[in-house]
Amino acid sequence: MxxxxxxxxxxxxxxxxxxxxxxxxxxxxxxxxxxxxxxxxxxxxxxxxxxxxxxxxxxxxxxxxxxxxxxxxxxxxxxxxxxxxxxxxxxxxxxxxxxxxxNRINLYHQYAEKLIELGQAYMCTCPGDEFKRLKDQSQACTCRDLSINDNLKLWKEMPFMSEGEAVLRVKTDINHKNPAIRDWVAMRIVDFEHPRIGTQYNVYPxxxxxxxxxxxxxxxxxxxxxxxxxxxxxxxxxxxxxxxxxxxxxxxxxxxxxxxxxxxxxxxxxxxxxxxxxxxxxxxxxxxxxxxxxxxxxxxxxxxxxxxxxxxxxxxxxxxxxxxxxxxxxxxxANRYFAVFHPRKVVIKYLPGSFKGVIKRLKHPDFPDRGYRMLPFDGIVYLDQIDLNNNENKVLRLMDSVNIIFKDGGITFHSSSLEDARKFNAQIVQWVPATSSIDVELVMPDNSILKGLAESSIEELKPNDVVQLERVGFARLDEIQPKRKFYFAHK
RNA sequence: GCUCCGGUAGUGUAGUCCGGCCAAUCAUGUCGGCCUUUCGAGCCGAUGACUCGGGUUCGAAUCCCGGCCGGAGCACCA
The missing domain is CATH 3.40.50.620 (HUPs)
Known part of the structure; x- marks a missing residue:
């Protein structure tokens, strides 16, 4: 010490x-x-x-x-x-x-009997509402004056009585200023089968x-x-x-x-x-x-x-x-993955062939040793419809990939660098390759289910893994069969 | 109604017993900045509270009285 x-x-x-x-x-x-x-x-x-x-x-x-x-x-x-x-x-x-x-009902019976012998408990055969009426006026019922022997006798008879006929009360203070404290019930009769121990007792504490x-x-x-x-x-x-x-x-x-x-x-x-x-x-x-x-x-x-x-x-x-x-x-x-829950398939027009290929992205930005996810990019992707709606006529950046513009209902290649994206104040969004997407479900806190698509790397996840679906929030993978089902945790 | 108990920022919490070092702690949230190829995180900053009124005292979040608001119990449930 x-x-x-x-x-x-x-x-x-x-x-x-x-x-x-x-x-x-x-x-x-x-x-x-x-x-x-x-x-x-x-x-x-x-x-x-x-x-x-x-x-x-x-x-x-x-x-x-x-x-x-x-x-x-x-x-x-x-x-x-x-x-x-x-x-x-x-x-x-x-x-x-x-x-x-x-498992201890017998033990409680023994202590109940002991308490009677001590003269500190009595068998009360008053109807509940009658006792309450008296108690609320600080009046004892007649049962309270029973002798120890009479109480013991009634106690022995208790198992042969039916529910409601009698209770064993602990003597407290009938004048206690809080009526709730006055002579409370210690043991009672229950005519109901106990799910664990069956019907071997009917007198319960x-x-x-x-x-x-x-x-x-x-x-x-x-x-x-x-x-x-x-x-x-x-x-x-x-x-x-x-x-x-x-x-x-x-x-x-x-x-x-x-x-x-x-x-x-x-x-x-x-x-x-x-x-x-x-x-x-x-x-x-x-x-x-x-x-x-x-x-x-x-x-x-x-x-x-x-x-x-x-x-x-x-x-x-x-x-x-x-x-x-x-x-x-x-x-x-939580490792990071891409998923969209209002999927809209888009084909990026005028995409220079040089930008097609496999995009590597860290599973976790702070832990490079966890490795990368691979996202094949060929210009055909799923985006979230909400992102598109919010960015009509604006430049949008697909994370780690290219910048596009959504105009007249079509998607067109715009530029490629992050600098350009910044210059045009582009929102940067997640995307899912159309060629290798996987169906997923996301159960929300209100139990509604969002259907969506995720990048194929989520196949490596096991049930109970928690991930961050980028820009969507944290989610726990619950099952992979018949479909990958996530539960949404929070942002 | 009766008995008992609470009330510190949006929320949670420290401080209350033994009044001064409390212009009140920390967390979470919110907002802003930096950084970062998202969000988040991180770092920096901001935000915002002693339920009210009296009293005691040189001095009250802290002690006393009253009000207001809230809660629990008033079972032959746990």
């Missing part, structure tokens, strides 16, 4: 600049958890929790636990368990331990109960969660006190709003079922698989999330911000 390496110092300063604050009350190592509900794949909001936990885990050392919170059988998508792990892997977040709550038991048992030191859990943290503290457990450090961050995107899993699922979206990776969605398909890199998301940090104030993420960060990642990696 005497000499910090230069890397450590640089890293320290960097995180300071990023503004990710230190965790409060860290003693040695930390134990953190990422605890999603397996109702669907992860979205950008989850990425925040995942990255933050991961970052703190890396900063302090300790343990990061993945916990699947599937205690509501109705809100479980059996496919989600797998998808969540895939998504986390894509994010580069590794976990030391995985816990599935539906509520999130607040299961979370508290697990956080304690797993020795979680710091709980990072959204501010929508503010009241839950307050509720959970009562349980910690009843059991005599140490309360972890709760840190609440604000809501994340995503420009133009419905982040909620339930809305996405509905849209998929209704056919509005093509699937979990539909470009409209804010799921990680959707943004990944569009060529957004996890590095960009990570930088964004660490910058946003754990502030409790809400934040609005704009796509421009993500694109800006992503461009920094992609710029270096």
């Amino acid at each position: 005497k000499n910090k390496g230069i890397h450590e110092i640089v890293k320290e300063r960097k995180t300071e600049e990023k503004g990710l604050v230190d965790l409060p009350h860290v003693e040695g190592e930390v134990v953190l958890r990422f605890a999603p509900n397996p109702s669907g794949p992860l979205h950008i909001g989850h990425a925040r929790a995942a990255f933050l936990n991961h970052e703190y885990f890396k900063r302090y050392g300790g343990k990061l636990i993945l916990r699947l919170e599937d205690t509501d059988p109705r809100r479980v998508d059996p496919k989600a368990y797998q998808m969540i792990e895939e998504d986390l892997t894509w994010l580069g977040v590794k976990w030391d331990e995985k816990i599935i709550q539906s 509520m999130m607040n109960f299961a979370v508290t038991v697990d956080d304690h048992l797993q020795g979680i030191t710091h709980v990072l969660r959204g501010k929508d859990h503010l009241a839950n943290s307050e509720k959970q503290k009562y349980l910690y006190h009843h059991f005599g457990w140490t309360v972890p450090e709760f840190i609440h961050y604000g809501r994340l709003k995503m420009e133009d995107v419905a982040l909620s899993t339930s809305q996405a699922r509905k849209g998929i079922n209704d056919g509005v979206y093509t699937g979990w990776d539909d470009p409209h969605l804010g799921t990680l698989r959707a943004v990944s398909k569009r060529g957004i890199r996890k590095e960009a998301l990570e930088e964004l999330m660490l910058e946003i940090g754990v502030k409790i104030a809400d934040t609005t993420i704009t796509w421009k911000k993500i694109y800006g960060l992503n461009r920094n990642v992609l710029e270096e990696e």
Whole structure:
């Protein structure tokens, strides 16, 4: 600990600049958890929790636990368990331990019983609305006065009752100024088959109960969660006190709003079922698989999330911000290619034969060692119709090739040098050789598809490669069969 | 309605705890210049913010009070 390496110092300063604050009350190592509900794949909001936990885990050392919170059988998508792990892997977040709550129902039963024995929980058979009426007036229902033995007896009978007949409530403070905190439900009956564990249980813990038991048992030191859990943290503290457990450090961050995107899993699922979206990776969605398909890199998301940090104030993420960060990642990696998406075949008239030949162009201007693309040029090319429309009667330069002029519906050779192009203020555009073009599709963020033509060098690309289609923008190659299909990322 | 919590440039963020070094940081965006056979990148420059009103103080983004605006929760969901 005497000499910090230069890397450590640089890293320290960097995180300071990023503004990710230190965790409060860290003693040695930390134990953190990422605890999603397996109702669907992860979205950008989850990425925040995942990255933050991961970052703190890396900063302090300790343990990061993945916990699947599937205690509501109705809100479980059996496919989600797998998808969540895939998504986390894509994010580069590794976990030391995985816990599935539906494997632990028995354990929650034991703690529930213990709580009854402690006299801190009671079986409540009031109808929900009746309890709420009383609770809102700070009045206890009669169930609250049941003896421990009566409670135990009812508890044993609970599995034989049906949904809604009874719940187990945690005693808090019936006079608590926030009605939401008063005597919350710990266990309830669910008559619904659990997608993972079937019908072996019908008495399930509520999130607040299961979370508290697990956080304690797993020795979680710091709980990072959204501010929508503010009241839950307050509720959970009562349980910690009843059991005599140490309360972890709760840190609440604000809501994340995503420009133009419905982040909620339930809305996405509905849209998929209704056919509005093509699937979990539909470009409209804010799921990680959707943004990944569009060529957004996890590095960009990570930088964004660490910058946003754990502030409790809400934040609005704009796509421009993500694109800006992503461009920094992609710029270096993406090789350049020509493609046009409103192709118009033109024959250049009066082209001197000396200009025909093969044009060499760097794959990446900053990395000459990546080599060249070869573009055969014989005077017959595809240009973008929009470029032509915008340049009627003006000189236009085909990149690395010749200058032309579009006049009276025809294209004529004008000159050849870049100097001439500059002199005539020519716009410089990309082009595709007509003799060796390849059909491509470009899926836009609104899921519309542009059909176009690209230079033949794109044949060397593999699915998942990200390129820069010059003057069009960055795009990720998704598949090459039956046709080369790109997803547009951003300019 | 009740309970709780926020409000720094277009957006995100640092600074707020322990008032002065803040005529306020960095990122992204936008605009301009240079460079460059495109766009982008790079380099240089510009742009633009402490929600409002009082108070305390020699001094307030920072402390206090009030207003305004915004958010979260008020489930037998997580």
